[in-house]
Amino acid sequence: MTGSCFVERLGHYLRLTDGEQSALSRLEGQERVYRRGTLIRQEHERSSELFVVHSGWLLKFVLLNDGTRQILRLHLPGELVGLSCLAFPVAVESLCAATDVRVSVVDRTAMWELFADHPRLAVLISMLEQVERVATGDRLASVARSKARARVAALILDTICRLRLINRDTESSFVLPLTQEEIGDATGLTAVHVNRMVRSLVDDGLIRRSGHHITILDEPRLGEVAGFVNRYAAVDSTWLPSLS
């Protein structure tokens, strides 16, 4: 047991050697705890820190010049957040705690050393960044080209598919700890319209909801409504050379 859900997550994709495991465990530094709503990092702030999410959810977002917020990504436990600091000395995205969270801090130079010493991990981390990039592209397509109802449905499906990667016994029920305004900021809608679309999904028997607890009643039909494709299931790391 390493105790880090990041190492555990990488282990899903690759059988890690002892050297790789210990390098990963040295990667994570100081642990921090934030309460729901805390702004962890602000755009334009000088920073070369990455975070590993241990528990809780993070929101990654940008603010537009008219003051509106665009949530770019929900980050769940086990994820590495903030690789953009490889390219930018100044934060290009803000981070805030969607729930109470525990994270640990990773320094940029530690990432560099990991890349230098463990190329398999470098490729694996790059792979997972690609998955995130592709998912962001899917969200772009969803926001740009589909209707409000479909976007909300897509967010729900994307989220549950990712939760299933973490917790294999997630069925079709989960807690979405976002306010309707946050769902709107993620999908490019107003809170008011999110409310109407959720109601519409409930009325059509696609989902059930009580508070923030959501149950998917008809996943195939919801997927059809959303135009959703589960990219996460298609990831393949078996081509990487085995070292064990």
Next chain:
Amino acid sequence: MTGSCFVERLGHYLRLTDGEQSALSRLEGQERVYRRGTLIRQEHERSSELFVVHSGWLLKFVLLNDGTRQILRLHLPGELVGLSCLAFPVAVESLCAATDVRVSVVDRTAMWELFADHPRLAVLISMLEQVERVATGDRLASVARSKARARVAALILDTICRLRLINRDTESSFVLPLTQEEIGDATGLTAVHVNRMVRSLVDDGLIRRSGHHITILDEPRLGEVAGFVNRYAAVDSTWLPSLS
């Protein structure tokens, strides 16, 4: 002179050693030429190929279940396209030639060897992928949260800023070889509405246009309209260790 604009581009960020230069030159395989409009790679196709763009522009896109197309990214000369094949055995994005193009093919396993032998290049390539990911996030924010006029303005500014990275003497005039339908597919608009928005930008004296030739007349104001931030100017690679 290496002859590859990809190597040249990396050289802007890092003083490459001889070993790195020769590894990069071995990376690029067979060269191919495509005519404007050619579908180079289709989503769902089995593929483990990457491309380096030598001349011309590529369009990366996905098709939605209602048949509409979302253009995710324009790829300009010097760019490495298709790193998603690290994570996915099957193409997750389609590629097509926006103009006549020359590309060379890079195999996935060659990328693996590059990562294994040259960690600085691994980090540098990861950096540039981060820049693309951040730019896609900006486009998501633009499409989700700003009006049609602002989205078109943002596309124009993003494009010219990237052209300036390639060609330092680009002033405020360039050729945008996209049809209005393609601009619409990139910004989440219909061709009809793109036409109206371009006219509006012209009428307001922000740009001039004749055919596909665009001149920016008032860049600060256009940036204000678009809510545009030039991420490309903020990239910093000086923290990477020097080897030369």
Next chain:
DNA sequence: CGTCCTCTTGACGGCTTTCAATAAAAGTGG
């Protein structure tokens, strides 16, 4: 010279936002 693609413009309709008001829930301090 004809065909096809792209550009252009107008009118109409629908989806989403905005504005407003109330109810419900959650957080705070006594």
Next chain:
DNA sequence: CCACTTTTATTGAAAGCCGTCAAGAGGACG
């Protein structure tokens, strides 16, 4: 544990932005 405040959820009505439909003009290409 309760009173109070703040945040979040909910619903209705009106306005606005953009899509859809339609028709014609201009250009590229065979």
